[in-house]
Amino acid sequence: MSTPAAAAAGAKDESQIRQKRMIGEHFERLARARHDGRKVVYTFVPGNLTELIASFGMLSVLPEINALQSGMRGRSAAYIAEAEKSGHSEDVCTYVKCDIGMLRSGNIGPTGTKLPEPDLLLLSYTGCFTFMKWFELLREQYRCPVAMLHVPYQPDGVITPSMRAYVVDQLKNEVIPAMERVSGRRLDLDELTAQLARSAAAEDDLVAVWESARHRPSPIDGYFGGVYYVGPIFSAFRGSEEAVAYYRELRREVDARMAAGKGPATPDGTLAEERYRLVVEGPPNWTSFNDFWRMFTREGAVAVASTYTRVGGLYDTGFRHDASHPFETLADYCLGCYTNLGLPARVALLERYIREYHADGFIINSVKSCNSFSAGQLLMLRELERRTGRPGGFIESDLVDPRYFGKANIENRIQSYLQMVDARRHGGYA
Amino acid sequence: MKCGVGIDLGSTTTKAVLLDEHGEIVGQGITNSRSNYEVACAVAREEALTAARLSLLARALEQLPGEQRTRTAALAAALPEAFRFELYLDQLADLEGELRACVGQVKPDSLRHALEPALDEVIERMSRTAASLFDGSVARRSDFFRDLAGAAFMAAAEAVCAGGAVPFERLAGLFDRAVLDVETTMTRKPFDHVLRRAIARVTSQDAVAAPDAAGVVDLVLAAAAGTAIDEVAFVGTGYGRQTLPFPKECVRSEILCHGRGAHAAFPGTRTVLDIGGQDTKAIQVDESGVVTSFQMNDRCAAGCGRYLGYIADELGLGLHELGPLAMRAHRVIRVNSTCTVFAGAELRERLALGQRREDILAGLHRAMMLRAMSLLARSGGVHDQFTFTGGVCKNEMATKVLHDLVAEHYSPGTRVNIHPDSIYMGARGAALFALDDYRAGRGGAPAWREY
Numbered sequence: 001m002s003t004p005a006a007a008a009a010g011a012k013d014e015s016q017i018r019q020k021r022m023i024g025e026h027f028e029r030l031a032r033a034r035h036d037g038r039k040v041v042y043t044f045v046p047g048n049l050t051e052l053i054a055s056f057g058m059l060s061v062l063p064e065i066n067a068l069q070s071g072m073r074g075r076s077a078a079y080i081a082e083a084e085k086s087g088h089s090e091d092v093c094t095y096v097k098c099d100i101g102m103l104r105s106g107n108i109g110p111t112g113t114k115l116p117e118p119d120l121l122l123l124s125y126t127g128c129f130t131f132m133k134w135f136e137l138l139r140e141q142y143r144c145p146v147a148m149l150h151v152p153y154q155p156d157g158v159i160t161p162s163m164r165a166y167v168v169d170q171l172k173n174e175v176i177p178a179m180e181r182v183s184g185r186r187l188d189l190d191e192l193t194a195q196l197a198r199s200a201a202a203e204d205d206l207v208a209v210w211e212s213a214r215h216r217p218s219p220i221d222g223y224f225g226g227v228y229y230v231g232p233i234f235s236a237f238r239g240s241e242e243a244v245a246y247y248r249e250l251r252r253e254v255d256a257r258m259a260a261g262k263g264p265a266t267p268d269g270t271l272a273e274e275r276y277r278l279v280v281e282g283p284p285n286w287t288s289f290n291d292f293w294r295m296f297t298r299e300g301a302v303a304v305a306s307t308y309t310r311v312g313g314l315y316d317t318g319f320r321h322d323a324s325h326p327f328e329t330l331a332d333y334c335l336g337c338y339t340n341l342g343l344p345a346r347v348a349l350l351e352r353y354i355r356e357y358h359a360d361g362f363i364i365n366s367v368k369s370c371n372s373f374s375a376g377q378l379l380m381l382r383e384l385e386r387r388t389g390r391p392g393g394f395i396e397s398d399l400v401d402p403r404y405f406g407k408a409n410i411e412n413r414i415q416s417y418l419q420m421v422d423a424r425r426h427g428g429y430a
Numbered sequence: 431m432k433c434g435v436g437i438d439l440g441s442t443t444t445k446a447v448l449l450d451e452h453g454e455i456v457g458q459g460i461t462n463s464r465s466n467y468e469v470a471c472a473v474a475r476e477e478a479l480t481a482a483r484l485s486l487l488a489r490a491l492e493q494l495p496g497e498q499r500t501r502t503a504a505l506a507a508a509l510p511e512a513f514r515f516e517l518y519l520d521q522l523a524d525l526e527g528e529l530r531a532c533v534g535q536v537k538p539d540s541l542r543h544a545l546e547p548a549l550d551e552v553i554e555r556m557s558r559t560a561a562s563l564f565d566g567s568v569a570r571r572s573d574f575f576r577d578l579a580g581a582a583f584m585a586a587a588e589a590v591c592a593g594g595a596v597p598f599e600r601l602a603g604l605f606d607r608a609v610l611d612v613e614t615t616m617t618r619k620p621f622d623h624v625l626r627r628a629i630a631r632v633t634s635q636d637a638v639a640a641p642d643a644a645g646v647v648d649l650v651l652a653a654a655a656g657t658a659i660d661e662v663a664f665v666g667t668g669y670g671r672q673t674l675p676f677p678k679e680c681v682r683s684e685i686l687c688h689g690r691g692a693h694a695a696f697p698g699t700r701t702v703l704d705i706g707g708q709d710t711k712a713i714q715v716d717e718s719g720v721v722t723s724f725q726m727n728d729r730c731a732a733g734c735g736r737y738l739g740y741i742a743d744e745l746g747l748g749l750h751e752l753g754p755l756a757m758r759a760h761r762v763i764r765v766n767s768t769c770t771v772f773a774g775a776e777l778r779e780r781l782a783l784g785q786r787r788e789d790i791l792a793g794l795h796r797a798m799m800l801r802a803m804s805l806l807a808r809s810g811g812v813h814d815q816f817t818f819t820g821g822v823c824k825n826e827m828a829t830k831v832l833h834d835l836v837a838e839h840y841s842p843g844t845r846v847n848i849h850p851d852s853i854y855m856g857a858r859g860a861a862l863f864a865l866d867d868y869r870a871g872r873g874g875a876p877a878w879r880e881y
Binding site (some may be wrong): 382416428430 | 669725810
């Protein structure tokens, strides 16, 4: 039997190198922020108003990204322990504890430079109640202004005009005035629209990257690889020239990979054989990210689409930032993030991915400390199996607490699931 | 005979099953896997091979011409138990050697000098009572050497220590250390050697073989010689499956193996619950035995077989003694935690409150099975027929609670299957996969090491 994992691990793609450089430069800007007189806004990935923040010349810090980076760099266990020492219980969202622990340990960011304190906490409330509690804690710590953008939940997967108007009203009367006060500048609408136009260009290229996974073999992994692809657009870069260049380059690389009939890049090089096409729901585990990924690549399993890579914006259902309606488009963006969707809309999206990407089945990674993601996932599993006739697998881990990653247990479930898919694909054993 | 071999390398026990080409069981073996997975695998396989040879011998004797079959019938009937007795004696001799080595290391000398004669007496009592385990006079709960020898050792030790001259715990501790070495050492004698001893024992004790004893023995030995076993395919599964000396394609998921094994034993099976040492699995299968969905406990082993192991250790009992004790409960104490780590603390706390250990044990069993019910619900519920597999099946309190809970939460008419050999279901499923591979020309050869 051939081993599906990888032909020789190759050099990094240009886009990867570019992304790393972009992130490094961003953290350097943050480190110099005080010196350069730039204001800093802490905000969340889902519903982030990056274009608006940037239009005021302010810099974004995304605590979830810092937490996941700490997880990948093996620092989260100590940070979580630090947070637990200060009274946070074991069951609290581990992103929160990791962030609090990082703060208490000197607030050194993922690249080793110290993060500046926030001038504004911009709470984009999109489907996650914990966000509010998280920034309450940060407010206690930093004693800085908080602007809350309350984004109505989409229980039926529909954005109504009144929802949009409600968000636009807050943008105009709460968020923008707060930004004006903090930055000392008036809103520059021309700058905002320029940012939004660039966002749309980057989004076009990202969607093309996602849709490449319809091809067999898929040239991308839309979950493990996908989290790298969303890095710039989910964080501080959407709307920037750098993001446009990054996504143009990424798309070119993926197109070339597809033209050459190549599978996705993995930690061990290009996947040699695509045996299973899967859709994945739920965030990945960050503390054992590559081990987790290898559990799939060793079996020749590729994630052709995932919902986690849509938490910071859902573009492949048609949404693009629209520079001609800046406030309404920001509202639609926030309302449309995956975390803000009710269960029926999440099921419908997963069903669409399973069908359109010709998946053999789907896997749910249920995260214990993330109630907003995990509640209802078993119901989703049953409903998706019923609708698509394709089997679902269920695994459990955590975001950044290494104590909740049981390698043998998770590997057992993944292998069992894939063997089950195999048996059902062949109409039985033998 | 061509056989497919399935090996289920569990966290607590390792099981091996040999199936003939028709999928019929010809041999099963089990041993402890705690110390050395690789040796456990070899021991279980050897035991299954031995059982298979005995089973093939019985088949061969059954097929002898009428007159020869009649002449060998009495010997054939007595042979399997006599053979097992011989194996037990061999292991007992190994155990004695290990026990003496262990007691030799005891410090201080005064304690050793007290323990040595006590140990002599325990060993002497075990030897004296050994035959009763195989003559049908005592109902044997287990064929597992650890259980058999453990129960005999503890009974003898309790008697010897009754006077208070020697602390019981020190003797029991010697057994715990010694038995591990016995279980993880391959010292089995060749099959023919043990067979001849078993034949000799039966013929020396039983007049049925005379007056043509020599002729009967020759017939049996000839039958045994004609039953070569050809292991044509292997599949491994279980918690430690990655450590088996098998190529990747010979390793299958334990979920699929348990589902398939249970379905083979009870073809009406649609839901399977397997409680092993480290995992609990709720599995749904279709009419062909193919898994359609499953749920497992997460990385926390709460409520798994190991949970009972901790409880047994805490009470100084053998695992197989827990169920019968719990069945003597007057009431079921409500236990809130199924956390394996805290099980001991919970037990001690309740004992300190003056609660009966039988009643506490009943509560612990219920807590454990409630957790299994939760997994079953998550996997899609309990559908008729429902088959319970894994080592915990041997625990009568666990099975009673499960029956009650299934009736309570699902249909009271749900058929609950528990096979006497439930512990072997994963290995049986693996052996069925091995036969598939053999028929399809797939599979690979294990890289066995000699012991």
